[in-house]
Amino acid sequence: MNIHEYQGKSILNSFGVAVQRGLVADTPEEAVEAAKKINETTGSDWFVIKAQIHAGGRGKGGGVKIAKNLDQVKEISSQILGMQLITPQTSAEGKLVSKVLIAEDVYYPGDSEPSEIYMSILLDRATGKVTIMYSTEGGMDIEAVAEKTPELIYKEVINPGLGIQGYQCRKIAFNLGLSGKAFKEMVKFVESLYNAYVGCDASLFEINPVLKTSDDRIIAVDAKVTLDDNALFRHKDYAAMRDLSEEDPTEVEAGEAGLNYVQLDGNVGCMVNGAGLAMATMDIIKLSGGEPANFLDVGGTADAKRVEKAFRIILKDEKVKAILVNIFGGIVRCDRVAQGIVDAYKNIGDINVPIIVRLQGTNAKEGKALIDESGLKVHSAIVLQDAADRVKEVMA
Amino acid sequence: MSVLVNKNSKVIVQGFTGSEGTFHAGQMIEYGTNVVGGVTPGKGGQTHLDKPVFNTVADAVKETGADVTIIFVPPAFAADAILEAADAGIKVIVTITEGIPVNDMVKVKNFIDTLNDCTLIGPNCPGVMTAGEAKVGIMPGFIFKKGTIGIVSKSGTLTYEAVDQITKAGLGQSTAIGIGGDPIIGTTTKEAVQLLMADPDTEGIVMIGEIGGNLEAEAARWIKEHGTKPVVGFIAGVTAPKGRTMGHAGAIVGGDDDTAEAKKKILRECGIHVVDSPAEIGKKMAEVMGVTA
Structure with missing residues (x-):
């Protein structure tokens, strides 16, 4: 689950990670109030206004701006709130901004130059261990850094049984070229950041940048935090951070019905049991001359209610010209699935696209017979290749 | 065995x-x-x-x-x-x-x-099944037929698909190992392939993978060096978009090297008989084993 920057920072802060201070606001008036409160602690009249959407590259799209007084806080917040923010990571329409984070200015002048560091924590699937990636080249696109100067990216692998050790934190701080107070702060920062990662069951932290301020503080200026959906059962407070407006409404609706659905761009919808077979079915659609319109795993219990819901969701997409249902009945019986399809078809009524149903496994023949005798305009198949050929026919 | x-x-x-x-x-x-x-x-x-x-x-x-x-x-x-x-x-x-x-x-x-x-x-797997001997999983028993083809797969229903095609192609199965679709799994594709390569009852192997991670590439490189039996491979998710989780928690394209196309290329380079269509797994295995259904 992705969360907003302000939510990510509040989680980090709760684990003792130093973050750029800020308050979230829904309106320009709230933004001004937030700025006043921040001023009470910092004494500074400068603030950063940051659009809160689930996408990176916000600065490039005009979603992050500096305000040098309260009037500007109001003016800039009014501009950003309600805008369709387009960044390299959003779609062409962009995303609606409904919250801004008013944050303290941390690039103030001082005894030393501020410097930006990159740090992320993620699971390295190859080793099965959590890994800290970091670089002196913060504030930039890390993929570009990895391409041009891979030697500037360091990795530290953490033993899950032992957790992060002091020498590892020191190594990181040394590699980042820090000394004195900044060194000590970094050691503490890394340790608390790792503990936050484990403590909140994250699947990704990306802090870009971590800032060394001109007075040698180490703070997280941005926070991209992704939480492990499978662990939300033990973090009810984080589960409440989910922002449904950031998600595709059809995918949300499907999720509530227990269907695993991902919207795609193609013209052939599909409904399958099992994730691997669902992906394979998308690939078959492509090989048969179509483009998959979706990924949809109906799960192990493909009963009439679920099948109907799945049909309704697929049919919402006007680009869909045909639907391929591919069920391998292991535990689930094909005749029951077939009955579900027939019932769903009749309930929905006006299905105008051809439907190809492939049922294989337990009671496949009985299932096929049910479909064939239903009188519905449904093509049936048992062998996967037949289903592929049928898709080819209807797409031709 | x-x-x-x-x-x-x-x-x-x-x-x-x-x-x-x-x-x-x-x-x-x-x-x-x-x-x-x-x-x-x-x-x-x-x-x-x-x-x-x-x-x-x-x-x-x-x-x-x-x-x-x-x-x-x-x-x-x-x-x-x-x-x-x-x-x-x-x-x-x-x-x-x-x-x-x-x-x-x-x-x-x-x-x-x-x-x-x-x-x-596993976790998140359909289990392990030795045809005619033991079913330690949730795979439908009736699609299996005792034989000499070992199967390694991340996916449940796609395993059934392969098993069924192998049976219909006139072959049968030794052991089918569903290794699971999570980002962290106990036995990797390579380790499962190693077990089957060492098994005297197994003469050919079907290896089914999907987008995300590097398990299939790791297995393919091992097969190139040490493989003694023919391997038929399929990778699901050629049409999967980058950065989206496709049902299995581990099925997500992270970079350029864990797409289905990239994996298929590596598999082919390592001498694995890769099929583009999941409907051709059984046919290809029969062809490789010199069997006509």
């Missing part, structure tokens, strides 16, 4: 008396699997499906000599169940449970890897 499980395996079921455990344990027994009992904490001393129920895995091992377990316990308690089985000396731990927190599995895998004689299969 065969690998991991056979007719002599003494199997216990963790989460025995729950609905999933009950249903699938029943199916396993019906297939002829040697299920010797089950574990449900607090229900020790009872009898379920005519088999004894134990409070702990240690009790079950002591009383029955169990060496294989299958785990159906809910995600919140599954990591604990795996560790309990490992601690009790179980040799093969098959974890069906889907949705275990990744950080739990990071710890579990790290621990299991330190043990010399304990193999974890």
Whole structure:
């Protein structure tokens, strides 16, 4: 689950990670109030206004701006709130901004130059261990850094049984070229950041940048935090951070019905049991001359209610010209699935696209017979290749 | 022979008396699997499906000599169940449970890897099945036919698809290993392939993968160096968009090297017979083995 920057920072802060201070606001008036409160602690009249959407590259799209007084806080917040923010990571329409984070200015002048560091924590699937990636080249696109100067990216692998050790934190701080107070702060920062990662069951932290301020503080200026959906059962407070407006409404609706659905761009919808077979079915659609319109795993219990819901969701997409249902009945019986399809078809009524149903496994023949005798305009198949050929026919 | 499980395996079921455990344990027994009992904490001393129920895995091992377990316990308690089985000396731990927190599995895998004689299969997998001998999983038994083709797969229904096609192509299966679709799994594609390469009852291998991670590439490179039997490969998800999780928690394209196309290229370079269509797995295997259906 992705969360907003302000939510990510509040989680980090709760684990003792130093973050750029800020308050979230829904309106320009709230933004001004937030700025006043921040001023009470910092004494500074400068603030950063940051659009809160689930996408990176916000600065490039005009979603992050500096305000040098309260009037500007109001003016800039009014501009950003309600805008369709387009960044390299959003779609062409962009995303609606409904919250801004008013944050303290941390690039103030001082005894030393501020410097930006990159740090992320993620699971390295190859080793099965959590890994800290970091670089002196913060504030930039890390993929570009990895391409041009891979030697500037360091990795530290953490033993899950032992957790992060002091020498590892020191190594990181040394590699980042820090000394004195900044060194000590970094050691503490890394340790608390790792503990936050484990403590909140994250699947990704990306802090870009971590800032060394001109007075040698180490703070997280941005926070991209992704939480492990499978662990939300033990973090009810984080589960409440989910922002449904950031998600595709059809995918949300499907999720509530227990269907695993991902919207795609193609013209052939599909409904399958099992994730691997669902992906394979998308690939078959492509090989048969179509483009998959979706990924949809109906799960192990493909009963009439679920099948109907799945049909309704697929049919919402006007680009869909045909639907391929591919069920391998292991535990689930094909005749029951077939009955579900027939019932769903009749309930929905006006299905105008051809439907190809492939049922294989337990009671496949009985299932096929049910479909064939239903009188519905449904093509049936048992062998996967037949289903592929049928898709080819209807797409031709 | 065969690998991991056979007719002599003494199997216990963790989460025995729950609905999933009950249903699938029943199916396993019906297939002829040697299920010797089950574990449900607090229900020790009872009898379920005519088999004894134990409070702990240690009790079950002591009383029955169990060496294989299958785990159906809910995600919140599954990591604990795996560790309990490992601690009790179980040799093969098959974890069906889907949705275990990744950080739990990071710890579990790290621990299991330190043990010399304990193999974890899964989680989030359909289990392990040796045709005609033992079903330690949720795969439909009737599609299997005893034979010489070993199957390694991340996906459940796609495994059934392959099994069914292999049977219809006039071949049969030795052991099918569903390794699971999570980002962290106990036995990797390479390790499963190694087991089948070493098995005298296996003459050909089907390797089914999907987008995300590097397990298939790792297996392919090993096969190129050490493989002694023909391998047919399929990678699902050519049409999957980058950065989206496709059902399985581990099925997500992260970079340029874990797309289906990139994996297929590596597999081909390593001498694996790659099919583009999942409908051609059986046909290709028959062709490679010189069998006509």
